[in-house]
Amino acid sequence: RSGKHTPRACDSCYKRKIKCDAALPRCNYCSHHNLLCTFTRPGRKVAGQQLANKASPSVVQGLQGQSSPSLLGTDSTPMILSCMIENETSSPSPQDTSDSSLLRNDRSLDNPPVGLHFAGRRQPPLTLIWGVPTFSPEAKHWVQCTTGQTMAFAKVYDEGAPGERLVCLDAEIIRIRSQTTDICSLPRQALIESVLQAYQSSHLRSRYPVVEPTLFRTTIASAYNQDRLTLDTRNASSRACVCACLALIPLILEDYHALSLAECDAFATKAKCLMGEALNGSPSLECLQAAVMLSLHGMLTRSLQTAIYFNTIAARLVFMLGGHITDHEIGASSPDSDQRAASHARNLFWLCYLTDKDLAFRCGQPPAIEDSQCDLTLPPNYTQNVYPTVGLSTHDLPDTIIFPFDIRLAMIKSKIFANIYSASSLRKSQYAIEQSIREIEQNLGNWRNSIPPCWQPPPVGLMTEHAFTLRPPPNILLTWLEYYQCACMLHLVRGHYGTSVSMHHVNGGSLLLSNLAVSVEASRRILRHLEFAVSLQSSDASWIATFSVPLASMVVFWSILQDPSNASAPDDVQLLLSASGYLATCHRTLGLPAPILQHFTSMSHYIGEFYRL
Numbered sequence: 001r002s003g004k005h006t007p008r009a010c011d012s013c014y015k016r017k018i019k020c021d022a023a024l025p026r027c028n029y030c031s032h033h034n035l036l037c038t039f040t041r042p043g044r045k046v047a048g049q050q051l052a053n054k055a056s057p058s059v060v061q062g063l064q065g066q067s068s069p070s071l072l073g074t075d076s077t078p079m080i081l082s083c084m085i086e087n088e089t090s091s092p093s094p095q096d097t098s099d100s101s102l103l104r105n106d107r108s109l110d111n112p113p114v115g116l117h118f119a120g121r122r123q124p125p126l127t128l129i130w131g132v133p134t135f136s137p138e139a140k141h142w143v144q145c146t147t148g149q150t151m152a153f154a155k156v157y158d159e160g161a162p163g164e165r166l167v168c169l170d171a172e173i174i175r176i177r178s179q180t181t182d183i184c185s186l187p188r189q190a191l192i193e194s195v196l197q198a199y200q201s202s203h204l205r206s207r208y209p210v211v212e213p214t215l216f217r218t219t220i221a222s223a224y225n226q227d228r229l230t231l232d233t234r235n236a237s238s239r240a241c242v243c244a245c246l247a248l249i250p251l252i253l254e255d256y257h258a259l260s261l262a263e264c265d266a267f268a269t270k271a272k273c274l275m276g277e278a279l280n281g282s283p284s285l286e287c288l289q290a291a292v293m294l295s296l297h298g299m300l301t302r303s304l305q306t307a308i309y310f311n312t313i314a315a316r317l318v319f320m321l322g323g324h325i326t327d328h329e330i331g332a333s334s335p336d337s338d339q340r341a342a343s344h345a346r347n348l349f350w351l352c353y354l355t356d357k358d359l360a361f362r363c364g365q366p367p368a369i370e371d372s373q374c375d376l377t378l379p380p381n382y383t384q385n386v387y388p389t390v391g392l393s394t395h396d397l398p399d400t401i402i403f404p405f406d407i408r409l410a411m412i413k414s415k416i417f418a419n420i421y422s423a424s425s426l427r428k429s430q431y432a433i434e435q436s437i438r439e440i441e442q443n444l445g446n447w448r449n450s451i452p453p454c455w456q457p458p459p460v461g462l463m464t465e466h467a468f469t470l471r472p473p474p475n476i477l478l479t480w481l482e483y484y485q486c487a488c489m490l491h492l493v494r495g496h497y498g499t500s501v502s503m504h505h506v507n508g509g510s511l512l513l514s515n516l517a518v519s520v521e522a523s524r525r526i527l528r529h530l531e532f533a534v535s536l537q538s539s540d541a542s543w544i545a546t547f548s549v550p551l552a553s554m555v556v557f558w559s560i561l562q563d564p565s566n567a568s569a570p571d572d573v574q575l576l577l578s579a580s581g582y583l584a585t586c587h588r589t590l591g592l593p594a595p596i597l598q599h600f601t602s603m604s605h606y607i608g609e610f611y612r613l
Contacts (some may be wrong), residue, residue, distance in 0.1 A: 109309065157326075206401055221385075237284045248294075248296055292351055311356055314348070323345035354405070376411060381400075383450065420437065458470055484525050523556050527552050527576070
């Protein structure tokens with residue numbers, strides 16, 4: 001040994017296991033990352049003595065009744081939402097019993113964690129119930145200290161617990177499976193023919209190409225073939241596809257009322273039973289169609305477990321059928337049926353892709369479709385079809401497939417999740433994450449510049465009067481909302497506040513707002529467009545628009561608490577009130593299905609609680 005003394009590492013460098021130069025007043029790492037350079041951890045001898053003291057039986061017994069320490073008590077740089085998120089290790093206070101009861105049990109698929117992190121450090125998970133962010137006990141206490149009032153979200157989380165819905169659904173599936181005739185039976189053929197006719201004449205056909213009319217008539221003929229009295233896998237696929245169609249399409253059609261909500265749910269249950277037999281056979285287009293429709297039905301009816309399960313099944317099936325790649329060998333010389341099947345499989349892939357990327361953010365789970373394994377070439381003339389030179393009304397859409405919103409935004413959303421919110425990004429440095437943000441920000445700007453100016457959403461970073469008053473064309477409203485949601489999620493990771501780890505001493509409010517200016521402004525625009533989405537009286541625009549509302553309202557609410565004296569705070573408060581009112585009164589103007597209206601009501605209570613506070 002040379003006898004050279006190695007300086008003791010500061011707390012931050014020691015925790016990250018990097019070399020510390022021990023410079024004063026702050027080491028090189030803490031200086032560059034604007035952290036407090038402290039030496040508060042005990043030495044090895046002191047720590048060993050403390051560990052021995054803690055091993056005494058009396059101390060151990062006293063600790064058994066205490067909850068685990070908070071995950072927020074670290075020196076990592078927290079995000080703006082880190083003090084809002086559900087702490088898995090802390091016990092809720094008595095006043096949190098009503099709206100946290102679903103979170104104390106084993107974590108289910110309906111409330112999985114979304115891993116939020118900054119500078120390579122994972123923050124406590126953001127827990128979702130039906131896609132609605134929840135608040136940790138620490139966050140509720142901080143808000144109570146700030147506002148002097150207690151948060152109450154029982155109406156949002158307790159209306160029809162997901163577990164109760166699953167128990168009822170499982171019992172219904174067991175009952176139907178015990179009756180073979182119920183599984184094989186189908187409604188009269190005229191009913192499915194009327195649903196197909198209504199779907200063909202609706203503009204939703206170009207947005208949700210779940211079935212191809214010509215091919216689907218062959219599926220109907222196979223399902224109603226009287227020669228097949230026994231249920232084989234091929235017949236089960238056709239019947240499952242027919243039942244899934246009867247479950248989904250009447251829900252998304254505005255003017256079709258031949259089936260009630262209960263009847264649609266019954267067909268969805270029967271389709272799930274039939275899928276168990278259909279998946280035993282070879283992959284088929286009918287089975288893929290059924291899986292995609294059941295996934296969309298789960299999103300509509302707030303059953304995220306169903307959406308996740310069947311979206312994953314659909315992803316596997318579309319890979320087996322080759323829908324994830326463009327088959328250049330199928331040309332004009334191929335039979336017409338082969339061309340139709342290949343084109344429809346490709347459309348189903350894009351639907352599955354859009355759903356997959358949306359569920360990844362809503363549920364915090366990795367996507368089932370890996371971009372690097374797919375051919376993401378856009379459909380021919382896609383940009384010209386989605387953004388024609390002459391504006392079209394909602395009811396005069398072209399026959400070409402344009403999907404619910406721009407596919408390229410789903411690709412950008414996939415990059416945001418993979419580069420910023422995924423498990424692999426935890427190993428990235430702060431510099432690497434900042435580089436990823438800038439690259440994706442450039443991609444988002446390139447997308448905006450690639451569409452005609454008359455269809456472009458106002459840039460989030462530009463504060464103009466035009467941006468406040470401009471309304472999107474009805475048929476690309478969802479595209480604008482996706483653009484703002486991408487901007488919000490992309491810049492939200494920059495929202496850190498100084499070096500404080502205590503929610504009771506939040507420092508650098510002005511710095512926080514400057515870091516989060518883009519996210520806050522994007523959230524405001526989502527809430528402003530909510531009134532327009534509800535006024536369209538269109539189910540596809542209205543129910544999808546609400547998926548962005550919980551996060552947007554939370555960001556706006558938090559920006560108000562961070563700087564109540566800001567000139568924009570009164571307008572933000574009024575914005576929350578207006579958004580809550582739109583959702584509360586939409587059931588009087590829209591003939592939407594009960595699950596969607598119930599979701600609207602829950603969102604109204606959710607935003608209304610922010611306004612009350």
